Amino acid sequence: MRDGxxxxxxxxxxxxxxxxxxxxxxxxxLLALSLLVFIVSIGHGEYPISAVDVVSTFLGLGSGNDDYxxxxxxxxxxxxxxxxxxxxxxxxxxxxxxxxxxNPLAAPEIIGVSSGAGLAxxxxxxxxxxxxxxxxxxxxxxxxxxxxxxxxxxxWRGGDSPLRLILIGIGLASVTSALTTLVVTFADFYRAGxxxxxxxxxxxxxxxxxxxxxxxxxxxxxxAALLLAxxxxxxxxxxxxxxxxxxxxxxxxxxxxxxxxxxAAAAVASAGPIGFVGLMxxxxxxxxxxxxxxxxxxxxxxxxxxLVASADLVGRSLFAPIEVPCGVVTAIIGAPYFLxxxxxxxMRASGGET
Amino acid sequence: xxxxxxxxxxLGYDGPAIVDQLNLVVTAGSMTVLVGPNGCGKSTLLRxxxxxxxxxxxxxxxxxxxxxxxxxxxxALRLGFLPQSPLAPExxxxxxLIAQGRFPHQRWFQQWTVEDERITTQVLEMTDLTDLAGxxxxxxxxxxxxxxxxxxxxAQNTDILLLDEPTTYLDLAHQLEVLQLLQRLNKQEGRTIVxxxxxxxxxxxxxxxxxxxxxxxxxxxxKPWSVMTPEMLRQVFGVEAAIVKDPVxxxxxxxxxxxxxxxxxxxxxxxxxxxxxx
Numbered sequence: 001m002r003d004g005x006x007x008x009x010x011x012x013x014x015x016x017x018x019x020x021x022x023x024x025x026x027x028x029x030l031l032a033l034s035l036l037v038f039i040v041s042i043g044h045g046e047y048p049i050s051a052v053d054v055v056s057t058f059l060g061l062g063s064g065n066d067d068y069x070x071x072x073x074x075x076x077x078x079x080x081x082x083x084x085x086x087x088x089x090x091x092x093x094x095x096x097x098x099x100x101x102x103n104p105l106a107a108p109e110i111i112g113v114s115s116g117a118g119l120a121x122x123x124x125x126x127x128x129x130x131x132x133x134x135x136x137x138x139x140x141x142x143x144x145x146x147x148x149x150x151x152x153x154x155x156w157r158g159g160d161s162p163l164r165l166i167l168i169g170i171g172l173a174s175v176t177s178a179l180t181t182l183v184v185t186f187a188d189f190y191r192a193g194x195x196x197x198x199x200x201x202x203x204x205x206x207x208x209x210x211x212x213x214x215x216x217x218x219x220x221x222x223x224a225a226l227l228l229a230x231x232x233x234x235x236x237x238x239x240x241x242x243x244x245x246x247x248x249x250x251x252x253x254x255x256x257x258x259x260x261x262x263x264a265a266a267a268v269a270s271a272g273p274i275g276f277v278g279l280m281x282x283x284x285x286x287x288x289x290x291x292x293x294x295x296x297x298x299x300x301x302x303x304x305x306x307l308v309a310s311a312d313l314v315g316r317s318l319f320a321p322i323e324v325p326c327g328v329v330t331a332i333i334g335a336p337y338f339l340x341x342x343x344x345x346x347m348r349a350s351g352g353e354t
Numbered sequence: 355x356x357x358x359x360x361x362x363x364x365l366g367y368d369g370p371a372i373v374d375q376l377n378l379v380v381t382a383g384s385m386t387v388l389v390g391p392n393g394c395g396k397s398t399l400l401r402x403x404x405x406x407x408x409x410x411x412x413x414x415x416x417x418x419x420x421x422x423x424x425x426x427x428x429x430a431l432r433l434g435f436l437p438q439s440p441l442a443p444e445x446x447x448x449x450x451l452i453a454q455g456r457f458p459h460q461r462w463f464q465q466w467t468v469e470d471e472r473i474t475t476q477v478l479e480m481t482d483l484t485d486l487a488g489x490x491x492x493x494x495x496x497x498x499x500x501x502x503x504x505x506x507x508x509a510q511n512t513d514i515l516l517l518d519e520p521t522t523y524l525d526l527a528h529q530l531e532v533l534q535l536l537q538r539l540n541k542q543e544g545r546t547i548v549x550x551x552x553x554x555x556x557x558x559x560x561x562x563x564x565x566x567x568x569x570x571x572x573x574x575x576x577k578p579w580s581v582m583t584p585e586m587l588r589q590v591f592g593v594e595a596a597i598v599k600d601p602v603x604x605x606x607x608x609x610x611x612x613x614x615x616x617x618x619x620x621x622x623x624x625x626x627x628x629x630x631x632x
Contacts (some may be wrong), residue, residue, distance in 0.1 A: 004447065004449055004487070005449070007466055007471070009466065015464065016467055018453065018465055020467035102441075104444060230460060230462075230465065233454060233457075234457050236443045238437075238440060238441060239443060240406050240435070240437040241436075243405070244404060244428065244433075244437075244507075244510075245404050245430055245454065245458055246427035246428075246457060247426065247429070290447065290450065291443040291446050292450055294465070
C-alpha cells in the first residue's frame with residue numbers, strides 16, 4: 001500500500017498527509033531548473049553579467065561593483081521574479097479550472113479572467129487618456145472579477161454546472177475579445193500599440209511595485225489552493241461521486257474557483273494575459289506526479305514558473321536587442337501543444353473503451 | 355429496524371415527476387435490487403435515496419431521520435453511492451481512486467491516518483486488486499475498473515451501499531465477478547446493498563428483495579419468486595414470459611417470448627404462415 005505514496009504522519013499531533021512519491025524529487029528538480037534560469041536570466045541583457053557575478057552579488061560577496069547591484073536589484077530582479085510568480089499563479093489557476101471542470105483542455109481563460117481583464121485594461125489605456133500605467137493592474141483585476149461573476153451568474157440554473165460554466169465562459173470570452181478589438185480600433189497609433197502589447201502578455205519593464213502586489217496575492221491564495229486540494233480531488237471525480245463522498249459540491253467548487261480566479265486575475269493584472277501556461281503546466285505536472293492535487297498543485301506551480309521565466313529569457317535573447325514578449329513565446333510552444341492534446345483526447349474518446 | 359426508507363417520495367428534474375409518491379422500505383442487511391423498464395425511475399430513485407437529488411415532496415429517512423436534514427458528510431459516513439459508469443481523471447491509479455473513498459473520514463490536517471491506510475489495504479485485498487494497485491485506471495479491463503470503483507465505495511466503509519447498474523457494459527464473467535463480490539459483502543459483512551440491475555435473471559439470483567418499478571411507482575416488491583411472475587412481466591415490461599426454476603440454485607428464471615401488444619399480431623402472423631403452408 002505504501003509504495004506509490006509518501007505518507008507523512010505525526011506521532012503526537014493529529015497531522016497526516018499523503019503525497020505522490022514522485023512529488024518531492026520532482027519539485028526539487030524543477031526548483032533547481034528554475035534557479036538556473038533565474039541566474040542566467042538575471043545575468044542576461046544589454047549589460048551582461050556573468051553567472052558567478054550574479055551569485056556573488058546576491059550573496060553580498062560581490063567585487064563591490066555597484067553597477068551590478070543597480071542592474072540586478074533595480075531592473076532585472078523584479079522582472080524575473082514577476083515572471084516566476086506569474087507562471088506559478090497561472091499554472092495553479094489552470095490546475096484548478098481543469099480539476100473543477102473535469103476538462104483537460106480547460107484553462108483560466110474559460111472562467112473569463114483573461115478576456116475580462118483584457119477588456120478593462122485596454123479600455124483604460126485607450127479610452128482614458130493620460131491614465132497612469134499603474135492603474136492598469138487594478139483595472140484588469142476588476143475586469144477579471146466582473147467577467148467571472150457574470151459567467152458564474154449566467155451559468156446558474158438553480159445550481160451550478162461545470163459544463164454550463166465552460167460553454168458560457170467560451171461565449172463570453174468571444175464577446176469580450178470582440179469588444180476589446182473594437183476599443184483598440186478607436187485608439188491612436190501609439191495607444192493601440194500599447195494596448196496590443198499588453199494583450200500579448202509581457203513582463204517587460206515591471207517594477208518592484210508589481211512584485212509586491214503579486215506577492216501579497218500569492219501568499220494568500222497559494223496556501224488556500226493547497227488546503228483545498230482534497231476538495232479538488234473529490235470534485236474531479238464528478239458531482240455525483242463527490243456528493244456521495246460527502247462534499248457539498250456547490251460551495252466548495254465556488255470557493256476553489258474563486259481562488260483560481262484570484263490567482264489568474266492577479267497574474268494577468270501584472271503581466272497581461274500570457275496564454276497557454278495555465279493549459280500546459282497542469283498537463284505536464286499530471287504526467288510527472290499523477291492527478292492527486294496535493295502533489296499536482298505545487299508541481300504545476302513550479303512548472304508554470306519555469307515556463308514563463310524561460311519564455312521571457314528566450315524572448316529577450318532570440319532577436320536581441322529586439323524583445324519578443326514572453327506571451328508570444330508561450331503561444332508558439334503552447335498552440336502546437338494544445339493541438340497535440342486535442343488530437344490525443346479525440347483519440348482517447350474514440351478508442352477509449354477496452 | 356429499517357435503515358433506509360422512502361415515504362411518499364416524489365422526484366424529478368425539469369419536467370414531470372419521474373418518481374411519483376413512492377413508498378419503499380429497505381431492511382437492514384438486505385440485498386435489494388431495483389428492476390424496471392427504461393425510464394421507469396430506477397436510477398432517479400437511487401439518486402433520491404442517496405441524497406444526490408432533492409425530493410419534490412415526501413422524504414427519505416436514514417435511520418428514522420430525514421436524510422435531507424442531515425449534513426452531507428454524516429450521510430457519506432453511513433451511505434455510499436456509485437453512479438452508473440463513472441469517469442475518473444486521466445492517469446489516476448487504482449490506489450488513488452480507492453483512497454478517495456476515505457474522504458468523508460478525513461479532516462483538513464488529518465489526510466491519511468493509520469485507519470485510512472488499514473481500510474484501504476483491506477479493501478484492496480477484498481476486491482482482489484492488490485496486484486493492480488499501482489495501475490492506471492485507463493489501462494484496466496472494464497471489469498477490473500468497475501471493481502476499482504466499487505472498492506472506492508467500500509473504502510468509504512458505510513453500512514449501506516447504493517449502486518446504479520454496477521454490471522453495465524460488462525461481459526457475463528465480469529458481471530458474475532461483481533455480483534459475487536457484492537453478495538460476499540452482503541452476506542459476510544452484513545452490508546445493506548441496494549442496486550439497479552437490468553438483467554432480471556441475475557437480479558432474481560442475487561436479490562433478497564426485488565422491487566419492480568413502473569412509471570415511478572413500485573408495482574411489486576418482495577422475494578424473487580413472489581415478484582418474478584408472468585403478470586408482473588406483462589404489466590411492468592410489457593412482455594409475455596414464462597418463469598422456470600433455475601436447476602442450479604432454485605431462483606426464478608424468466609424466458610420472454612413476445613411483446614404484450616404484439617401478441618395478437620404475432621398469432622395472426624403464425625396463422626398466415628400456417629395458411630401459406632397449406
